[in-house]
Amino acid sequence: MPQPTRSRQGVSSLAPLLPNLRWSPERQGVFLVVAPESYPVQVGNSPPPPDGWRPEELARLGRGLLRRFGAVTVLAPAAMRVLKRSFPQGALGTEAEEETALLALLASCSPTQWRKLASSQGLRLRELSGTQRTLAEKLVPPVVRFTLRGSGGAQPTPERTLTDAQRQGIGIRVKLIGGIEGKKLNEKNGVFPLVFHREIGNDPDAKTRIDLEASTLSEEQERAAGITQEVPNRLKSLPGELARLRTPVVLGTEPLTVGHLVERIAQATGVPLLVDARLGKHTVWTRGSQAPAGELLQALCLSTTAAIRTLDALWLLAPDNLPLDVGRIPLEEALLETRQQSSQGEAVLNRRIAALKPLDYLTFDTDDPAALSPALLKKALAVHKSTRSELGAEVRLSELPSALQGRLLQTIEEFARLSDTPEYQKSGLDLKLDSQSVMVGCHPWWSLVIPGVGEANEAPLVPLHHWLPNPPAPPLTLSGRAWLARARTPNDARALVEAARAAGASALWLEAPPEVLAAALEPPSLPVWGVLPVLRGTAGRPDLNVLGDTSAQYARRRGKASELPWLDLQDRSTVESARRALRALGRVSGLAGIVLRHVLPPGYGMLTDPSYGRYAYGAAGDLGYAKENRLAFLREKGVDPADVLSERLYLEGEELNLLVKHDDAWGASWKQWRVERAEALARSLRQELARAAPKLPVLLERAALWQDDGWLYQTCPWFLRWPADKPLPKVERRALGGGAAKRPGWRLLGSDPEANAVLRASTGQSESEVVDLSELRVAEVVKLLEKTAPRGEAPQGAAQERGQP
DSSP states (O other), X not given: OOOOOXXXXXXXXXXXGGGGBOOOHHHHOEEEEEOGGGSXXXXXXXXXXXXXXXXXXXXXXXXXXXXXXXXXXXXXXXXEEEEOSSOOTTTTOSHHHHHHHHHHHHHTOOHHHHHHHTSXXXXXXXXXXXXXXXXXXXXXXXXXXXXXXOGGGOOOOOOEEOOHHHHHTOEEEEEEEEEEEEEETTSTTOEEEEEESTTOSSOTTSSOEEEEEOOSSOHHHHHHHHHEEEEEXXXXXXXXXXXXXXXXXXXXXXXXXXXXXHHHHHHHHOOOXXXXXXXXXXXXXXXXXXXXXXXHHHHHHHHTTOEEEEETTEEEEESSSSOHHHHTHHHHHHHHHHHHHHHHHHHHHHHHHHHTOGGGTOOBOTTOTTOOOHHHHHHHXXXXXXXXXXXXXXXXXXXXXXXXXXXXXHHHHHHXXXXXXXXXXXXXXXXXXXXXXXXXXXXXXXEEEETTTEEEEEEEOSOGGGGSOOOOOOOOOOTTSEEEEEOSSXXXXXXXXXXXXXXXXXXXXEEOOHHHHHHHTSSOOSXXXXXXXXXXXXXXXXXXXXXXOOHHHHHHHTTOOOOOOBBOTTOHHHHHHHHHHHHHHHTOTTOSEEEEESOSOXXXXXXXXXXXXXXXXXXXXXXXXXXXXXXXXXXXXXXXXXXXXXXXXXXXXXXXXXXXXXXXXXXXXXXXXXXHHHHHHHHHHHHHHHHHOTTSOEEEEEEEEEEOSSSOEEEEEEEEEOOTTSOOOOOOGGGGSSOOEEETTEEEOOOBTTTTEEEEEOTTTOOXXXXXXXXXXXXXXXXXXXXXXXXXXXXXXXXXXXXXX
């Protein structure tokens, strides 16, 4: 009998022990282990028992369990990991609770306490009582241990632990931190940090730093511990008709994988059976010649902690009873609700803090190299206030202290030199910066002050604009802008044209049937663009999310307003209906252009950058999960996309199946699979439109994203010019920088001529090149116009629209 290979430390897994298994197939049947290399063991360098390892001994060494299914004995993991059924207390981690507690404490402080908060000693723990003390206790570890790391890379000092009396002397401090960013020469609105925080620079160890041990677990470990739980391994879903299959399956002597074995079972039984490719790649060690198919399937399910479920007419050996991406939805939606509630509470606290005028107290550290002079601070605050963002103020380099000017010029010149090196050019990183002007800003930070030692846990607070008064909203003006509206009848269309013309609108973008559009053009008095909602409506098969909901159903589930569902772009009837509507639109004479809306659904690449897409449409907002699409991806890639954890996933935690490790590449593959099909359809529709109306300009709607106050993102559609001979246009991230302004409900990102991008604005809440009135009835549009028109200048036709003489 061959001896297993051994390291100096001994055998580290079950795999080398299996050749010495004491097992008689003639008397005992088949023995099966999946992925034996995944069972950690430690048996030292002693030889195996003379008559071989008994199965019970291997199960004990590998911390597994033995289970018999008819003629098949399987060694399987003793435990499996599953998602908890409800979101456990504390599973959000400590970071959000800490920030909320800090804001609540700051909002409750008196002017005297704010002066202490802003002092070098901070507001001490012993000076607080009642609710303030309770809040502060969430910010200071119950046991304070720390080390000092000296300058110049010196070794840390031995760990120190504060007594309770010393802990009471810890102060909570809030201060301003300056920041200076260079302006990229070759990227519009591009910036690169040059000086920020007194400990960040060319020599990060130039200062003595305090490493405070706040927790024994990392945040990821805490989150994982609260989200999943380990339970005894048991057989998951396995349909009875499969478990009862008696067809013998030959195992052979060559090496097997789970995929090979499932394929043999399918061939022997004629059952349409597939396996998740991530499970299928694992090895299967067997001893024995053949066994009934149903018993092998039971052994496979237990040993992989997997399940067999249906997808249309197929059976699939998959990681769990429910698709993995479905199982996470209830927990993630609970997380979203909690985060949103926290966000709303933090918004209230920030408004209270703003009313206390914290900038009357906050100062910069004396050794902060980016500390702003009163004149520069005034400029930075004006920009923070007007843009409602962290965007800094542009200043001449000569306005900075001379010593800082020299340091910045040296850094800028060094970056320029590096940008010309082959390594940087190959990476595409261009750090050529403007040597005449820079961007300056400031940010509130907080820290814990340990008496006689220094500051620890220095961390950023909220962006400073949260503590500044909101600028007055600009007056609502509809003149000089295009209107985006919807009309159902010729009379509606005529009323909208008259209202837009009277208000001085630059154009009317009208979503309407061709015959209604024609009425808007008689007589031509205003540029009218035809708007086509390509994949929203009822003329086709609705697309589905991972829960099996249409977008309209999921919106209702989340308490959102009723909306028309997105349609499945891979459904032939949907596509043909869109083509007919496109051709009919192209035949309308007199249009100034055509706007293609709702072409790229959520999940199909409609967004500027997927990394910005978290929660924009809810935890299950992505579409593309109709069974036809799932089957196509499964057959092509080997995985049901519903088992691919979304790239928006916050609840990473531990793996839910020991053999299916989370891999972002699968999420990227599923995203790309949808994007390719969506963009192919968009290109074909653009070519069809070029044939139907070759001279008309075309705009394509895409979506830009920004993070709203809190954890949810909002979308803001952009409309991009799309010449027929050009690739699919995209909203470049550079187009979103600069000039950002927060208004109630929307952030005004501004139009960008170079990117050919135009931003939609919500009615009455912000202004931009296009005002979206498409959700209003015609009578509401006229009423809105009456409110915004100068007194005594109500538009013609308004009285008739109200039915008055």
